[in-house]
Amino acid sequence: MAEVRPTSPLEVQEAVRLHPRLRPKGAGTKPALSAPREGEVVLDLSGLRGLLQYEPEEFVFTAYAGTPVKEVEEALRAHGQYLPFHPPLAGRGATLGGTVAAGLSGPMRERFGGLRDFLLGVRFVDGEGRLVRGGGQVVKNAAGFPFHRLMVGSLGAFGIMVELSFKVFPYPRATRTLRVALGNLAGALAALERLRGLPLDLLALDLIPPATLEIRLGGFPESLEGRLKRLRELLGREGEALLEDEAHWEGVRDLSFLEGSPIWVKVPSTPARIPALEGLPLGPRRYLSGGELLYAGVDPEGLRALRGAGLPHLVLKGAEEALFPPPPPAFFGKVKAALDPRGRLPLG
Amino acid sequence: MGFLEELKALFPPGRVLTREAALAPYESDALTAYRRRPLAVVLPERKKEVVEAVRLCHRHGVPFVARGSGTSLSGGSLPVEGGIVLALNRMNRILRLDPRAKIAVVEPGVVNLEVSRQAAPYGLYYAPDPSSQPISTLGGNVAFNSGGAHCLKYGMTAGHVLGLEVVTPTGEVVRLGGESLEGVGPDLAGFFVGTEGLLGVALEITLRLLPRPEAYHTLLAAYGSLEAAGNAVSQVIRSGLLPGAMEIMDRLAIEAAEAAVGAGYPQAEVLLIVELEGPKEEVEEEAKLLAQVIEESGALEVRIAQSEAERQAIWKGRKAAFSAVGRLSPDYIVQDGVVPRSRLGEALKEIGRLSQEYGLRVANVFHAGDGNLHPLVLYDGKKPGELERAEELAGEILRLCVRLGGSLTGEHGIGVEKKAYMPEMFAPEDLLAMERVKEALDPRGLANRGKVLPEGVVDPRLEGAHG
Ligand SMILES: Cc1cc2nc3c(=O)[nH]c(=O)nc-3n(C[C@H](O)[C@H](O)[C@H](O)COP(=O)(O)OP(=O)(O)OC[C@H]3O[C@@H](n4cnc5c(N)ncnc54)[C@H](O)[C@@H]3O)c2cc1C
Numbered sequence: 001m002a003e004v005r006p007t008s009p010l011e012v013q014e015a016v017r018l019h020p021r022l023r024p025k026g027a028g029t030k031p032a033l034s035a036p037r038e039g040e041v042v043l044d045l046s047g048l049r050g051l052l053q054y055e056p057e058e059f060v061f062t063a064y065a066g067t068p069v070k071e072v073e074e075a076l077r078a079h080g081q082y083l084p085f086h087p088p089l090a091g092r093g094a095t096l097g098g099t100v101a102a103g104l105s106g107p108m109r110e111r112f113g114g115l116r117d118f119l120l121g122v123r124f125v126d127g128e129g130r131l132v133r134g135g136g137q138v139v140k141n142a143a144g145f146p147f148h149r150l151m152v153g154s155l156g157a158f159g160i161m162v163e164l165s166f167k168v169f170p171y172p173r174a175t176r177t178l179r180v181a182l183g184n185l186a187g188a189l190a191a192l193e194r195l196r197g198l199p200l201d202l203l204a205l206d207l208i209p210p211a212t213l214e215i216r217l218g219g220f221p222e223s224l225e226g227r228l229k230r231l232r233e234l235l236g237r238e239g240e241a242l243l244e245d246e247a248h249w250e251g252v253r254d255l256s257f258l259e260g261s262p263i264w265v266k267v268p269s270t271p272a273r274i275p276a277l278e279g280l281p282l283g284p285r286r287y288l289s290g291g292e293l294l295y296a297g298v299d300p301e302g303l304r305a306l307r308g309a310g311l312p313h314l315v316l317k318g319a320e321e322a323l324f325p326p327p328p329p330a331f332f333g334k335v336k337a338a339l340d341p342r343g344r345l346p347l348g
Numbered sequence: 349m350g351f352l353e354e355l356k357a358l359f360p361p362g363r364v365l366t367r368e369a370a371l372a373p374y375e376s377d378a379l380t381a382y383r384r385r386p387l388a389v390v391l392p393e394r395k396k397e398v399v400e401a402v403r404l405c406h407r408h409g410v411p412f413v414a415r416g417s418g419t420s421l422s423g424g425s426l427p428v429e430g431g432i433v434l435a436l437n438r439m440n441r442i443l444r445l446d447p448r449a450k451i452a453v454v455e456p457g458v459v460n461l462e463v464s465r466q467a468a469p470y471g472l473y474y475a476p477d478p479s480s481q482p483i484s485t486l487g488g489n490v491a492f493n494s495g496g497a498h499c500l501k502y503g504m505t506a507g508h509v510l511g512l513e514v515v516t517p518t519g520e521v522v523r524l525g526g527e528s529l530e531g532v533g534p535d536l537a538g539f540f541v542g543t544e545g546l547l548g549v550a551l552e553i554t555l556r557l558l559p560r561p562e563a564y565h566t567l568l569a570a571y572g573s574l575e576a577a578g579n580a581v582s583q584v585i586r587s588g589l590l591p592g593a594m595e596i597m598d599r600l601a602i603e604a605a606e607a608a609v610g611a612g613y614p615q616a617e618v619l620l621i622v623e624l625e626g627p628k629e630e631v632e633e634e635a636k637l638l639a640q641v642i643e644e645s646g647a648l649e650v651r652i653a654q655s656e657a658e659r660q661a662i663w664k665g666r667k668a669a670f671s672a673v674g675r676l677s678p679d680y681i682v683q684d685g686v687v688p689r690s691r692l693g694e695a696l697k698e699i700g701r702l703s704q705e706y707g708l709r710v711a712n713v714f715h716a717g718d719g720n721l722h723p724l725v726l727y728d729g730k731k732p733g734e735l736e737r738a739e740e741l742a743g744e745i746l747r748l749c750v751r752l753g754g755s756l757t758g759e760h761g762i763g764v765e766k767k768a769y770m771p772e773m774f775a776p777e778d779l780l781a782m783e784r785v786k787e788a789l790d791p792r793g794l795a796n797r798g799k800v801l802p803e804g805v806v807d808p809r810l811e812g813a814h815g
Contacts, residue, residue: 057585058688058719059500080588103532114529116538117507132781133774138686139500140718141755142493142542143762143773144800145782149506149538157534170588193448197471199559201626219626220633227629268528270449292529314532327533330520331789335539338788339781 007047009123009131009162015043016160017129022344024156026066026098029089030316032264033102033155037320045097048162051075053137059168060120062137065097065161072096082171084112088295091254097161102316103153104266106253107204108216110289115152118167122148124159127340137165150335153314155323157332157347158339172218175203176228177248180239185210185278189291191235193271196290200231204249207287209278214252216245255316257284261297263318267311269294280305323347351408352388355432358400365389374433377420379765381681381735386413386427393438395455395513395551401434402549403519411797414549416457416485421682422763424492424544428797434549436487442466443552450557451510451527456487456550460494463555472557475502478759479667487550493542495759497593497623497666500717502558504759506541511554514540516547517790527554544761545796547789561592561625565635566659569647570616574598574712577618578692580645581716584622585689587641589634592625594717600676601669601713601724608672611665614649620716621662669713670724677709677726679735681742684760685749689719698748699723706741708734720758721749747772762800770802 004019006012016022019041025034026045036042045066054061056079063072069083069090076082086106087099094104100122105114112118121135124147134147151161182188188211195205195215204216213235217227232238242248251257258264261283269277271291282305285296298306306313307324315322327333327348336348349357356364365371366388376383387410392398405412411431418425427433439455442463446452447470452463460481463474477496478484484494490512495504502508511525525537540547571577577596584591597605597619605611613619622642624634642650653659673680687695696712699721703710711724723745727738746756750772757766770779782801786793 055688055690057582057690059585060688103535105530109529112501113503113507116535117503126781130777130781133778134781136686136755136773138688138719138754140495140504140686140715140720140758142495142504142759143756143766144770144778145546145785146493146506146539146542147781149535149541152535152538153532154534170590173588196450197447197559199471199562199627201630219630223627223629223633227627230629266530266532268526268530268532270528272449273528289529312526312532323533327536328522328524330516330522331514331524331536332534334516334788335536335785338784 003042003044005044005047009125012043012048012125012160012162013129013131016125016127016344020344023346024097024101024160026095027068027093029092029094030098030102032315032317032319032322034098043160045095045160052163056081059139060137060165061168062163062165063096065164066095069094069096069099076168077171080171081168083118083166084169085109085115085118086253087115088253088255091250096164100151100161100164101154101156102314105293107206107249107288109293110205111201111203111218112169116149119148119152119164120167121165122151122161123163124151124161126159127342127344132159135165139167155347156345157336159345172203174221174224175216175218175245176224177242177245178215178228178231178239179242180213180215180235180237182211182213187211188213189271189274192291195234196271204288205290206252207291209285216249252286255295257286258295258297263298263300263303264316265296265298265303265306265313266316267294267296267306267313268292276309277311280309351404351410354404355388355390355401358404359390359397363391374415374418374427374435377418377423377425379421379423379763381729382423382426382764384427384429386433387430389433389435391435391438398434398549398551399515399519399521402515402517405432405794406517406519406792409792409794411794413796414487414491414545416488417459417483419480419484420488420492420763421684421760422757422765424761424763424799426764431797436485447472449527452555452557454486454553454555456553457485460484460486460489467557471560473560474508474555475558476505476508479670486553486555490541490550490553491543491545492759492761495715495720497595497715499715500594501590501592506538508556509537509541509553510556512537512540512550513552514548514550517795521551525554529556544763544800546786546800548795563626563628563631564659565624565631566653566662567622567638567642568651568662569620569622569642570614570649571618571620571646572648574618574696575693576646577620578696578716580620580642580647581692582690583641583645584638587637589624589638591622591717593621593623595621595666596712596714596716597666597669598712600709600711601673604672604676604711605665605669607675609664609668611661613665616648621666666713673711673724673726676711677728679727679729681725681727681738682760683721683723683725683742683745684757685721685746685754686758687719687721687749687752687754691752692716692719695721695748695752699745702741702744706737708738708741715758718758719754743769764799767800767802
């Protein structure tokens with residue numbers, strides 16, 4: 001299989017102009033998205049890496065798109081900061097570009113929002129090989145068309161990202177996790193909905209079906225005990241408190257609970273949709289962010305069931321057809337035609 | 349039948365305005381220096397009416413401008429010569445408010461504050477809070493990706509819009525995004541937000557709601573200089589705190605606010621407002637740290653709101669600052685540039701110098717937490733040449749922001765006002781990409797024609813390169 005490995009934006013531009021069909025790849029942690037189809041040349045972006053700018057006091061960094069999330073997070077951590085949307089698969093090598101293109105957020109998205117809330121700017125090479133900038137490098141900006149937001153979940157459709165700017169936040173000084181079993185799905189859902197509506201500032205609020213909630217708190221060590229106590233009172237259960245919870249949540253965000261499943265999917269959800277989802281033949285799974293985001297492991301039958309039920313989803317691993325449903329032609333198709341008129345890039 | 353006759357046939361009597369006196373209120377938005385008479389103003393009450401009007405415009409090649417409350421400060425809702433205005437204020441129904449899903453589905457003419465008002469009984473609110481929130485509409489907020497005092501922590505409008513129903517300039521109705529916080533495929537709803545009405549008209553908007561913070565801690569500190577207040581902001585950030593809002597007002601702005609609403613602010617050169625919010629245990633701890641930081645920052649006077657009424661009084665002055673400045677001067681231009689936070693001091697010093705050089709007063713009110721400046725350039729439009737001088741000064745400030753690594757606009761949009769400055773911030777290829785997207789969705793250039801994209805961007809050499 002043909003593969004190009006550019007190490008500069010200019011080389012990305014050259015590659016795009018040279019090859020009629022390309023498939024961008026970061027680290028390949030979402031193979032369903034990055035594996036080349038017939039006739040495609042792989043554009044491996046792992047050589048375009050490195051932090052370009054990071055000013056802790058500005059809450060902003062800019063890095064090449066092929067930079068591993070982990071590398072960025074180490075730099076942030078040295079200044080007590082983090083990417084609050086908690087990009088998944090960081091431990092497996094996921095890159096910034098792959099994370100944005102796949103549109104993925106992890107368990108801690110509950111507190112401040114997802115990827116779309118933290119991406120500030122992009123430089124990308126469009127389907128004609130032109131280098132285009134959208135957004136900026138400051139935490140607030142409303143100038144021009146927001147091409148950076150167009151990249152979220154784009155799967156490379158509009159261009160190859162070469163550089164990305166993100167907003168970051170201070171990392172909580174301490175964290176605690178409460179794990180509570182609630183008997184049955186109905187009970188767990190009721191508790192979930194209750195917690196969602198309260199101003200508890202939870203870092204993470206996950207449902208592991210049928211009936212377990214995992215709730216993560218972050219803040220001052222002095223305040224956490226009181227908040228944990230309040231949480232227990234609200235739920236009317238003691239549960240189990242994890243004081244050293246870091247490793248646990250790193251496992252969650254690397255989707256280790258999907259290990260062994262042939263197909264990995266992301267499904268946008270809502271609490272109201274959970275009972276229906278629970279009626280499908282899905283494998284290991286976890287609802288993140290108060291029930292808004294499901295990562296599930298399925299087999300081909302489960303995937304057919306999702307499709308049959310008309311539920312939108314994205315396959316990260318294990319199937320050819322990654323995105324369901326396809327994006328709306330009236331809007332998507334025109335933007336695609338504007339930025340990739342020759343159809344060199346994936347999708348559409 | 350001509351265009352106007354067909355248009356009138358689409359609407360019941362009285363909902364297509366064409367008489368001069370009826371058109372006058374729509375001739376400008378809050379940037380009153382620009383005025384233009386539209387061909388007609390239509391007052392749709394239903395989605396279908398908007399869609400039909402847009403389709404008719406498309407068929408006849410007539411430009412259209414969507415308009416909410418006309419509070420744009422950048423000429424975004426300025427009519428186009430020979431075009432129509434779609435005045436959407438009557439589409440002001442909250443179609444669904446689902447407290448369990450924490451969403452609200454609204455028509456574009458719903459006023460921002462109304463959403464929080466309706467959500468309040470459920471302990472929820474809509475976070476983006478432009479100072480114009482009692483009047484501006486969500487359609488306008490979406491088009492401009494509006495902000496407010498709480499952007500650092502909560503982000504701008506784009507993060508709070510989950511889904512949109514849009515009629516494209518060619519009359520196709522599309523749904524972008526959905527009702528979940530998460531989606532799959534390109535974030536087209538996110539992309540639409542901030543495109544200033546150039547890619548279509550929002551017909552229906554799905555918003556995310558948040559639980560109202562349990563506790564607030566609102567602090568007002570007085571400083572002897574803008575520099576000292578700016579340093580205090582940096583110290584707060586360095587301490588690891590993440591306040592909900594950090595706002596600064598200078599002497600001129602304080603005076604104006606006092607005169608207008610009598611907020612009871614201390615007499616000072618500069619005031620800093622810092623507001624913490626969150627669970628009460630957490631806010632208590634944060635407040636201790638904040639007190640220490642502010643003490644070390646050399647504040648001359650510190651007040652802490654002891655009740656909701658005192659908190660509201662502090663905010664009242666800040667929120668009224670823009671309109672209050674109208675009392676100090678017959679006219680003013682509000683600028684909206686952004687600079688990296690660490691360069692605020694430098695930016696303000698240079699603005700002070702420019703103010704002297706141009707002989708025009710500049711009042712400063714700004715979102716210090718995110719480097720979003722709002723210099724208000726005061727002028728008297730009746731004095732010959734003063735508007736031009738004010739515009740030049742405002743332009744210098746914009747260039748300064750870009751030079752310091754910031755942006756032309758934090759929240760007010762480019763509109764007509766700043767489009768000439770777009771090439772300062774964006775390279776020709778960036779602007780060309782915007783042009784191409786606009787052209788693909790709006791081949792006849794009808795939706796908010798003449799806004800955002802500067803004239804003559806398309807470099808013929810670039811055009812040839814891809815042909
Ligand atoms: C006193 C004052 C204070 C302000 N403070 C702030 C602030 O703190 N933060 C901030 O961000 N802004 C602020 N603004 C600016 C302004 O209020 C916002 O930009 C607001 O979003 C405009 O809303 P509107 O309903 O008045 O829109 P309009 O002015 O009517 O229109 C604004 C733009 O939106 C487009 N538009 C309107 N409706 C639609 C639709 N349905 N679909 C597509 N496009 C549409 C218009 O074509 C136009 O380009 C302030 C303005 C004033 C006068």
